Amino acid sequence: MSRNAEIAALFEEYADLLEAQDVEYKPNTYRRAAESIREYPTAIEDLASKGQDAVEEIDGVGDAISSKVIEYVDTGAIEELEGERAKLPVAMDELTSVEGVGPKTVGTLYEALGVENLADLETVASAGEIQEIKGFGPKTEQNILSGLEFARKASERELLGDTRPLADDLLDYLRGHDGIERAEVAGSIRRWRETSGDVDVLAASDDLNGVIVAFTDWGRVERVIESGENKASVVANGIRVDLRVVVPEEFGSALQYFTGSKAHNIRFRNRALDRDLKVNEYGVFDVSDTNEEGQRAGERVAGRTEGEMYAALDLAWIPPELREDTGEIDAAAADALPDLIEEGDLRGELHTHTDWSDGTESIDEWIASAETFGHEYLCISDHATGPGMVGGVGLSDEDLREQAATIREAAADAAIEVFAGVEANIDSEGGLSVAEDVLEELDLVVASPHSGLDMDSEAATDRLVAAIEHPQTDILGHPTGRLLTRRPGLDPDLQRVAEAAADNGVALEINANPARLDLWGRAVKVAVEAGATVVINTDAHSPAEFENDRYGIHTARRGWAGPADVLNAWTASEVRAFVE
Known part of the structure; x- marks a missing residue:
C-alpha cells in the first residue's frame, strides 16, 4: 500500500497550521501539492527512493516540498511540521470538524483562550467566553455550540469513501486465499449507505480457522481487537473491520442476514412467518410440521445463496441498495422492482472544475482525460464569483465569457461533445451570482448553494425553488x-x-463526491417519484475523481433510479435538448 494519502494528510495539516498563524500563500501551495500527491498513480515512497527530481514530477511539488517528502520517508518525521505543531499544539482535524471553525479560528481560539481540542472548545463556548473575543459574538458562539453536537455524533461514523475502498482491498486479499470459496462485504457498506460505523465482511470456507489467521495477517491490520474460531475484528487504516466466516452452504443466508437493514430483515422475517417458515443467518426453515413431541421440525429449505432465500418466500432477489423497508418487499412480491441504473450506464460528466478556478487541469487536459475515461461528453463548469467563494476561486462575468470562448475553441477539435458551463452560486433569496446575459451565452448552468446553509427549512425551500425557477438553471x-x-x-x-x-x-444533482452524496437515497426516491430528472456528477477537480461516479450510481440505486431517470445516462444530443 502506498503512503501517498498519509503524506498528503501531513501537508494538509501543515497548511492548516500555517493558515491558523495568518501565513499567506504557502497554505494553498501545500494544499495543492497534497491533492496532487494523494492522486498520483505511483507510490510516492518509490519516487522518493529515486531522489528529489523524481518527486518533483508530481504537479505542484517543488524543491521545498520534495525535500520534506524525502525527509519523511527516510526519518518518519518532518522537522518543520514538528516545529509548527509545537507552536500551535492543537487537534486541528478535531477542531475544524466543527462547522464554522476553520484553521484561522483555531489559531485565534488557541491564542485567546488556550483551546486545544473539542473538550476545551465546549468548555469555553458553554461558559460564554468565545463571544468576548473581538470579531466573534453571541451568534458565532451559539453556532459553534450547535456544530459541536453535530461533530460529536458525526465522529462516530466513517465515510463510504473511506470504508468501501478498504473493504474492496480486503475482498481482493481474501479472494486470493485458496481456502475461501466466496467473500463479500456486508452491512451498510453493501447497501452503499453514505456513512457506517465499521466494515463488515463475510467469507465462505470449510477452513474457518485458516481464514481467520489469513485475515489477521492482512497487510493493513494495525491492531487485532479479537480473534475467535469463526470471527475476528481488527483495526485497519484507523477503521474497525469485522470478519465472519461461515461454511459455504450457509453463505447466502448469512449474507442476507448481515446485509440488513434491520427494518428490511424484520419485514422479511414476518413474511416468512406468514408462510410457516423461519429465517435466520443459517437459512430458511420449514416449520409447518411438528414432530412426535409437538415441536416444530424445522427442515432447512434454502440458504446457500441469497437468491434461494428470497425465492423461498416467493420474492425476486432484491438489490442490497433497496433493502431499507421502503416498499421493496411488496415490489419484489409483485415482480415490480425497478430496473436500476448500473455502473457503466453513465455517458458523460456535467460538473467539473479546471485550473481556471480551483481544479488541477487545463481545459485541453480535461477534455483528453474525459475521453480517456470513456465519457462521450463533458461540461466544464468552473466556480463563478459570489456567496461562499473565498480566496479568489470564482470567475467574474468577464472571465466566464473568455473561458466559454476558450472551451468552444478546444471543443471544435475534440472527439467528444463539450459543454461550456458554470457553477453559479445561489444567494440567500435564490438568485444566481452571474449576469443574465452571461448565463444566456453558456450551454449549461449548475446552480449551487455554498453559503447561508444554516437557514430554516421554509426559507431554504423557498431559496432552492427560486433558483430552480430561474430560466437559465x-x-x-x-x-x-x-x-x-x-x-x-x-x-x-x-x-x-x-x-x-x-x-x-x-435536473437535481446527486453529487458523487463521497464527502457529499447530496442528494442521498431517500431524497432521490422523492425526486424520481415526483417525476424529476436526476444527474450523477462527480464535481471533479481532478481526473482521478471521475472514479467517484460509482458512489453516485449506487446512491441513485438507493433512490430506485433507472437510466431513464438520470440525465447523464442519456446521449449527448438528449442532454443538449434537455438543457436547451
Missing part, C-alpha cells in the same frame, strides 16, 4: 450543501423541491 448542484460528518447543510422540503424541478425541467 439547468442543474441544481449539491442541493443542501452538506458535507458528511462536517456540516448538515440545508434542510428543505424535498417534495416541494422535487416538484419544482419536475415542473421546470431542472
